[in-house]
Amino acid sequence: MSPTSQVYAVICHENRVLLIDQTRLPSEYTVVEISRSQDMAEAIKTMIVRGAPAIGIAAAYGMYLGAREIQTENREEFLKQLEAVAKMLRQTRPTAVNLFWAIARMIRTAYETIGSIPEIQEILLKEAQAIQLEDLQTCQAIGDRGLEILPATPHKLRLLTHCNAGALATAGYGTALGVVRSAWRDGRLERLYADETRPRLQGAKLTTWECVQEGIPVTLITDSMAAHCMKQGMIDAVVVGADRIAANGDTANKIGTYSVAIVAKAHNIPFFVAAPLSTIDFDLATGSEIPIEERDPAEIYQIGNTLISPAGIDYYNPAFDVTPAELITAIITERGAVPPHQLQQFQIKQMA
Secondary structure, three states, X not given: OOXXXXXXXXXXXXXXXXXXXXXXXXXXXXXXXXXXXXHHHHHHHOOOOOOHHHHHHHHHHXXXXXXXXXXXXXXXXXXXXXXXXXXXXXXXXXXXXXXXXXXXXXXXXXXXXXXXXXXXXXXXXXXXXXXXXXXXXXXXXXXXXXXXXXXXXXXXXXXXXXXXXXXXXXXXXXXXXXXXXXXXXXXXXXXXXXEOOOOOOHHHHHHHHHXXXXXXXXXXXXXXXXXXXXXXOOOOEEEEOOOEEEOOOOEEEEOOHHHHHHHHHHOOOOEEEEOOHHHEEOOOOOHHHOOOOEOOOHHHHEEOOEXXXXXXXXXXXXXXXXXXXXXXXXXXXXXXXXXXXXXXXXXXXXXX
16 A cells, blocks of 8 residues: 555555554555554554544444454343443543544444344444545535635635644545645645644644645645744635534634634634534533643653653643634534534534
8 A cells, every 4th residue: 555645544444444654654654454443542542543533433443343343142232342442442532522423423323223243243334434435525525615715815825724634634635634625626726834733743744745645835834933924924814623613613623723823813814624513512612611632741852762851841731722713714614614603503404
């Protein structure tokens, strides 16, 4: 398997799940084979696979792998053990709501399926595949809906993104990078500016890698350069992804997103969030209720094997921050783009 312009972070093949090891990009393109639910949980936790939609897809396949591991013909015992698999997977990444959404969908499917254990296992595979296909279609729709609301300019667009919300973070195409892809496809994009995204450098390592695969012009900048680029008139709009969106539109995304939103507001530059409806958590009223994952401080004090700070100091390493709704111009979903305060209309449509 080798990298191509069509990137798939997660592939299921003959009861194995193949993951691009995103911790090794861009220097090494490696595929990891997963055949056990416990290994899938570890792959999610260690960010071999990352990005909210991709985490959800991986977790769905993790549920299927876990179902195959259960050795019983008793339905009640099967469901009990499947719940244990779900609990293990839920504990991997606390912020990305797609993880919990996909697991809940797989559990519901198991309970609603009438038949033998092998029949339930087969239906779970089909459900995981459906989740993956739906996400790919959703991302393509998000790209096109986003293209509709990007600002009109006398020149081709110069967009800025933070972290990676592309094919590597989804079933393919991407959310924020899906908007970029659609703009490039339609001849409206001049250049993408990608923040490096400290401390794990997803922008430097992953977003730029995806752009190289497709020939999209991309310029890498450090996180601290965004304000300068905006002041110089180099950025027409910002498009980022999301890991969880509260009912009022407050959005959790990779740490540093909040800073970019503040700077964009100061320069009167539109700030868009691109995410599937499954990323909206209508059970949370505001972003203050979103759990923020804290990660290993080694991500801060070293790069590779090189220490970049002295011993004896303290560290704080939140993986995400929350951008208040008032800083967001619109949230782009597969059903269209709306201001954050209008998100409730999507909940009503889902309930109808």
